[in-house]
Amino acid sequence: MRDQIFKTRLTDMLGIRHPILCGGLGPGVSDGRYVAAVVNAGGMGFIVHTGYEDPDQFLDEMRLCRDLTGGKGFGVNLYISRVPGSVEKIIARIPELVDHGCTVVETAGQNPAPVLPALREAGIKVIHKVPGVRYARSVAKADVDAVIVVGNECGGHPGIYQIGTMVQAAQAPQEIDIPVIIGGGIGTGSQIAAALAMGAEGVIMGTRMMVAEEMWPSRAYKEQMVAANGTESVVIKKILRDNHRVMANESTAAVLALEEQGVTDFEAYRPHVTGVLTREGYKTGNLATGTYDWGHSAVFADRIEPVEAIFDRLIDDAMQAGGRLRNLMLPA
Ligand SMILES: Cc1cc2nc3c(=O)[nH]c(=O)nc-3n(C[C@H](O)[C@H](O)[C@H](O)COP(=O)(O)O)c2cc1C
Numbered sequence: 001m002r003d004q005i006f007k008t009r010l011t012d013m014l015g016i017r018h019p020i021l022c023g024g025l026g027p028g029v030s031d032g033r034y035v036a037a038v039v040n041a042g043g044m045g046f047i048v049h050t051g052y053e054d055p056d057q058f059l060d061e062m063r064l065c066r067d068l069t070g071g072k073g074f075g076v077n078l079y080i081s082r083v084p085g086s087v088e089k090i091i092a093r094i095p096e097l098v099d100h101g102c103t104v105v106e107t108a109g110q111n112p113a114p115v116l117p118a119l120r121e122a123g124i125k126v127i128h129k130v131p132g133v134r135y136a137r138s139v140a141k142a143d144v145d146a147v148i149v150v151g152n153e154c155g156g157h158p159g160i161y162q163i164g165t166m167v168q169a170a171q172a173p174q175e176i177d178i179p180v181i182i183g184g185g186i187g188t189g190s191q192i193a194a195a196l197a198m199g200a201e202g203v204i205m206g207t208r209m210m211v212a213e214e215m216w217p218s219r220a221y222k223e224q225m226v227a228a229n230g231t232e233s234v235v236i237k238k239i240l241r242d243n244h245r246v247m248a249n250e251s252t253a254a255v256l257a258l259e260e261q262g263v264t265d266f267e268a269y270r271p272h273v274t275g276v277l278t279r280e281g282y283k284t285g286n287l288a289t290g291t292y293d294w295g296h297s298a299v300f301a302d303r304i305e306p307v308e309a310i311f312d313r314l315i316d317d318a319m320q321a322g323g324r325l326r327n328l329m330l331p332a
Helices: 009-014 032-040 055-069 086-100 113-121 133-141 165-175 189-197 207-211 219-227 250-260 266-273 275-284 296-300 307-328
Strands: 020-022 044-048 074-080 102-109 125-130 146-150 180-183 202-205 233-236 244-247
Touching (some): 009 146, 020 032, 032 044, 032 055, 032 307, 044 055, 044 102, 055 074, 055 086, 125 133, 133 165, 165 180, 207 219, 207 296, 207 307, 219 275, 250 266
Parallel strands (some): 020 044, 020 202, 074 102, 146 180, 180 202
Antiparallel strands (some): 233 244
16 A cells, blocks of 8 residues: 555545545445445545445445444445435434444535534534535535535536536635545546645545446456446436436437437336346446446546555556656746
């Protein structure tokens, strides 16, 4: 494992070696084993709370993570939904998070305000993720510890405005006082160095990590990601104002055809976007159907290897980027 080379408000806040967050990955992809590997490699990972049919399985994942990290503290990803009763369900589970060693949550979806008092009370740090600086501004006024801003390149949900990471990375730290973490298309150390140079306190990655050895999706899935160059990434469901960046396949072709026809009834889309297909594809490696979150940074996921090896290469590359910049600067 590489030494700590960056000290930021994020590394201090979470007590982590590297300013690298590995975002929650559904359905059930960022599990206890993977998140423990991220924590042990010096970053912070988030076990996804949603997607477990059996609620006890989520507890098992937290137990496993605590055991594998020797109690270092880890993260949980909480999806804040508009569905009536879902906020109450999250609040009811907070004592379990504390009991199992969760120290920080990554919230996403709706505004986290309703769950903040209970998380504060429990002593859990809150980092809220948004797909645009405009949302980050209002979140920064709430009682959160940090905000993640992801740009259009991100795997998953890039939001409806589709502003790129390079622009948001430069804009967000200028406008927001609380620590800003930047994501969307990040998969190299030079990008980490650039994000920090622009004022971010850290970065978040999802797609780049999908080749981690500790992750349960099949080797066949990971080999397809290694072979990828990012051009297979496509945004679907724009017509529903639920932009979703995924890997192009038969299901996305069917969805885009419905969008072309102007269909706005979600029921028509449901058979193509159901998580059941996605889980199956991760297991078998047959990715013809299902929706697989997949950003442009697939191009950087160039080998199947442990999380720690991925981190080592990122840190080495970030060091080199710093050196390149210093060499280009004329003496004062
Ligand atoms: C396979 C996959 C699944 C994801 N699932 C979730 C999720 O369930 N909840 C969430 O908040 N973000 C999810 N994300 C988004 C990531 O946490 C992260 O914000 C994003 O991947 C960063 O952009 P990048 O993919 O360009 O690195 C997912 C991303 C990927 C690639």
